Every structure is written in structure tokens, then in C-alpha cells.
Amino acid sequence: MTKRSITSTAFLIAGLIAGPIPAGMSAEATEAEINKVLPRAELQTWMEEARVPGVSISVIKDFKIHWSRAFGVADAATSRPVTPETRFQAASISKPVMAVAAAVLADRGQLDLDADVGQSLHSWELPRLVKSGSQPITPRMLLSHTSGLDDGLGFPGYEPSEARPDALAILTGRPPAKTPAIVARQAPMTKSRYSGGGSVVMQVLLMDATGKPFPELMQSLVLKPLGMGKSIYQQPLSTKLNADTALAHDNKGRRFNVPWKVYPALAAAGLWSTPTDLALLVSSLQKTKAGQDIKPFTKASASELLSPVGIGSFSAGFNVFQQGEGWYFAHLGANQGYRSFLIGHIAKGYGLVVMTNSDGGFPLIERICRRIQIAYDWDVLETNGEFRFGPQRGLGCLPT
Structure with a gap:
């Protein structure tokens, strides 16, 4: 079997692995709907063009996780598939x-x-x-x-x-x-x-x-209350967790000489997570802003996290900006061999989390994000199709 056919087989297998539906996830999306939004063959072409071995995606709709899917491989050397349970380095999303x-x-x-x-x-x-x-x-x-x-x-x-x-x-x-x-x-x-x-x-x-200790306080204050069971602030990662972890790859899609680098600046770059876990955080924050009682958030803490401080576009945590006619909160992450992005609408209850295991991940994330924006009719499209986050660009999710 050729290297191309091994990669293609792993891609198709991983694309069909949905994993268990966590608390707060909507079961509305069918495989047919997901494939209509992101056709497998087209996504595979995008991944090959960006040299991204594996990508994991969670889409938020109506304040719930609408679907989570993973595609490609966690390790280009072994063709081990990515699943929705696979951890990635979240980098600056930490x-x-x-x-x-x-x-x-x-x-x-x-x-x-x-x-x-x-x-x-x-x-x-x-x-x-x-x-x-x-x-x-x-x-x-x-x-x-x-x-x-x-x-x-x-x-x-x-x-x-x-x-x-x-x-x-x-x-x-x-x-x-x-x-x-x-x-x-x-x-x-x-x-x-x-x-x-x-x-x-x-x-x-x-x-x-x-x-x-920082890992302990993050577990007790945030990760456990939100049900983010695959997320952990741990550097280096315990070897017992390696089997569910995506390895780092360069911008050619090649493994580095080590599985991944270690980031002791935990609050800045040390979180391991999955798109499903991060989407739970995004949707919980959206629900709280809309008036629901989602622990550990309150309306006061949600306001702190979603309100710019007056200088620049950051709140006390997220980048908050207007895109089209909508207001969004977002953050991106970039460690060696990993690229990731999360975004949520402040009021309308939709959003997206994408994580990749390659230095070439951002062009792929751009394509996926724009496709989701269009397919689910986000209000970024309500100003003549212009994307107004930063300088005008042809793609609409990541800042310059």
C-alpha cells in the first residue's frame, strides 16, 4: 500500500469516528449534514495542501455543540487516526x-x-x-x-x-x-x-x-466544573496519556525528532485539550451571557470575560471584535507543531473550535472557519460578504 493510500485510509476511518456525545452536546447533526458542510474529499485535499496530518473540529449551534469530528492522523509515522478524544497542545488558548x-x-x-x-x-x-x-x-x-x-x-x-x-x-x-x-x-x-x-x-x-499549585487550581476552578475531562495543564505530559495525544509535525507534515516540545509557562502555553472540551467552555460562556446558570460562570464573570477593557481589542481574557454585523470572542494558539483557534458569537450561540497537529495549520483553519460561517449563516456575512476583523482579507477568521 502506498503512503498516499495509507493516509487516505486513516483519514476516512478517523472521519467516521464520532466518539461519545458529552453533556451539553446536541445530537442534531447527521453524517449527511456534516459531509454536506465539509465533504470528506474536499477536506482531505485542503489538509494535503496545508500539509496537516490531523485536524479535530467542534461546531457550536444554538448554544450547544452541534457536532464534533476528527480527520486524518495523530502521527504521520504510524498513521494512528485522530479521534474527537485526541488531545492537542492548545498553545496560547491556555x-x-x-x-x-x-x-x-x-x-x-x-x-x-x-x-x-x-x-x-x-x-x-x-x-x-x-x-x-x-x-x-x-x-x-x-x-x-x-x-x-x-x-x-x-x-x-x-x-x-x-x-x-x-x-x-x-x-x-x-x-x-x-x-x-x-x-x-x-x-x-x-x-x-x-x-x-x-x-x-x-x-x-x-x-x-x-x-x-497551578494545575490543581485550574482543575478545581474551571476544568472539572465545566466537564472538560480531556483537558489538563501538565508539562511534560504524563506518558500514560500519550496514546490519546496528537504528535507535533512541521509545515511539511513531517514528525519532529521529538513527539512535542515542553512548555513550562503553563498559563501561557501549557494546556492540552480537545475541541469538544474547549467548545464546552465557549458554549457555557455563551449560555451564561444569555441568562442561564452554568457553573462556574455567573453573569458578572461572563461580562468580565467578554467586555473589552478600553485599550485594544482584548477583554480580561479573550480577543473581542466585530466581524460583519456580529460581535465575537476568540483566541488562537501556536506552539511548535500545533495550531488552534476558537471563536464564539457573544449573543447568538454559535461558534467553532479547530485544532491541528502541524505548523501549517492556520491556512486550513481559515478554510474550515469560512466554510462553517457560510454553511451556518453567521452574521459575518451581513455586510456585503465583507470580513471586517482587521485589514480586509479574503478569508475571515484569523487576525493578521
């Missing part, structure tokens, strides 16, 4: 999931999103910019990339055999950290500048505020 924990603690009175971080941050002293005067840096600023920590991180990851820094070593730039110390480069709330370092500050702050 950040808004972490922000949910901050919003939950704020709602419980255990964290003030608008207070000086020094009130809760005891393990490390956040450097201040002298010219910022008396204006404190707050958790809301860290979560919305408006704190003045203009580091642009993006963490590089570590080979499994390499020594890895803890969170404090990352913040101080102390070896074995590969990145420089986190410092303030501009006054708070003057510009929106992406700061992965700010998410690591939040990781330490949340641990200081609760007295719990």
Missing part, C-alpha cells in the same frame, strides 16, 4: 482558559481584577516603570495585554531532555529559561501589546491567591 479562573476567583471575592497586583502577588515583585507614576498594574491589565509588559512572548518550548525553568525563573530570565526577564517597557493602559510574560505573572498570582 491564556483565556486561565483567565476564566481569574474571573471565577474575582466573582467569589478572592481576587480583585482592578487592584494592584502586589495585593495578591507575594512570590515575586513585579517591576514597575518609573514614569508610570502611581498607577498600579492590575490583573485586568495583565489579562488584556495592557499592563505595559511589552515582551511579545511567545515562548519557545523545551526539548523533553532539556532542563526546564519554573515560573519564577521564567519571570526573572534566570537559567535554564531561554527568554529574558519580564520587565515593564511602557506605562499601563497606554497601548495594547501582547505579553505572554503577563500570563506567567498571572499564573504566579493565582497560585499566591489560592495557595494551590
Whole structure:
């Protein structure tokens, strides 16, 4: 059997694996409907063009998961199929999931999103910019990339055999950290500048505020209450979980020399998850915003997560923007060998999560997202078909 036919067979097998329907999932979508939206042969062509071995997709409709399907292979070397239960590195989608924990603690009175971080941050002293005067840096600023920590991180990851820094070593730039110390480069709330370092500050702050290790607090505050049973903040990943995990591939669809890199900056890049789990989070947030009682959210915490702070397009966690006539919340993720994206409409109860195991994943995600937008009549189409997120583009989901 040729390599092409092995890949095609694995693609077709994986495409038929639906997996169990989790709580909150609608069983409305039929295989015929899914195939009409995303014909198998066309999707396979897209994957081959993007050099993406495996992709997993969850579509949200009417505030529920309408369908979840997986296509292709988790490992190009063995042709092991991807299933809806297969974990991927969520990369920077780790950040808004972490922000949910901050919003939950704020709602419980255990964290003030608008207070000086020094009130809760005891393990490390956040450097201040002298010219910022008396204006404190707050958790809301860290979560919305408006704190003045203009580091642009993006963490590089570590080979499994390499020594890895803890969170404090990352913040101080102390070896074995590969990145420089986190410092303030501009006054708070003057510009929106992406700061992965700010998410690591939040990781330490949340641990200081609760007295719990970060993986444990994320499990108890967010993942378990939402039923995200395949999701875990764990770096490196336990070997007993490897069988249900997609391996990392380069932009040619080739395996790296290691299964994946390790990302000790847990809050910024350390989450393993599935589209179904992340879609549960998105739909639960949408339901809460619409007035339902979905734990651990409240209307107050949902508002914190979905309201831009006034500088830039971020809320305290998500990128919030207008596209066509609709308002959406979204986030993307990019670790070595993985690309992912989630998006949800703030009011109308539809959305999408896509995860891939290749550096070439974003062009494929663009195509899938636009297809879903058109097939399910999202209101991005209500302005003469223009997509108005950032500069005008031919495809409508990912920012430039």
C-alpha cells in the first residue's frame, strides 16, 4: 500500500469516528449534514495542501455543540487516526482558559481584577516603570495585554531532555529559561501589546491567591466544573496519556525528532485539550451571557470575560471584535507543531473550535472557519460578504 493510500485510509476511518456525545452536546447533526458542510474529499485535499496530518473540529449551534469530528492522523509515522478524544497542545488558548479562573476567583471575592497586583502577588515583585507614576498594574491589565509588559512572548518550548525553568525563573530570565526577564517597557493602559510574560505573572498570582499549585487550581476552578475531562495543564505530559495525544509535525507534515516540545509557562502555553472540551467552555460562556446558570460562570464573570477593557481589542481574557454585523470572542494558539483557534458569537450561540497537529495549520483553519460561517449563516456575512476583523482579507477568521 502506498503512503498516499495509507493516509487516505486513516483519514476516512478517523472521519467516521464520532466518539461519545458529552453533556451539553446536541445530537442534531447527521453524517449527511456534516459531509454536506465539509465533504470528506474536499477536506482531505485542503489538509494535503496545508500539509496537516490531523485536524479535530467542534461546531457550536444554538448554544450547544452541534457536532464534533476528527480527520486524518495523530502521527504521520504510524498513521494512528485522530479521534474527537485526541488531545492537542492548545498553545496560547491556555491564556483565556486561565483567565476564566481569574474571573471565577474575582466573582467569589478572592481576587480583585482592578487592584494592584502586589495585593495578591507575594512570590515575586513585579517591576514597575518609573514614569508610570502611581498607577498600579492590575490583573485586568495583565489579562488584556495592557499592563505595559511589552515582551511579545511567545515562548519557545523545551526539548523533553532539556532542563526546564519554573515560573519564577521564567519571570526573572534566570537559567535554564531561554527568554529574558519580564520587565515593564511602557506605562499601563497606554497601548495594547501582547505579553505572554503577563500570563506567567498571572499564573504566579493565582497560585499566591489560592495557595494551590497551578494545575490543581485550574482543575478545581474551571476544568472539572465545566466537564472538560480531556483537558489538563501538565508539562511534560504524563506518558500514560500519550496514546490519546496528537504528535507535533512541521509545515511539511513531517514528525519532529521529538513527539512535542515542553512548555513550562503553563498559563501561557501549557494546556492540552480537545475541541469538544474547549467548545464546552465557549458554549457555557455563551449560555451564561444569555441568562442561564452554568457553573462556574455567573453573569458578572461572563461580562468580565467578554467586555473589552478600553485599550485594544482584548477583554480580561479573550480577543473581542466585530466581524460583519456580529460581535465575537476568540483566541488562537501556536506552539511548535500545533495550531488552534476558537471563536464564539457573544449573543447568538454559535461558534467553532479547530485544532491541528502541524505548523501549517492556520491556512486550513481559515478554510474550515469560512466554510462553517457560510454553511451556518453567521452574521459575518451581513455586510456585503465583507470580513471586517482587521485589514480586509479574503478569508475571515484569523487576525493578521
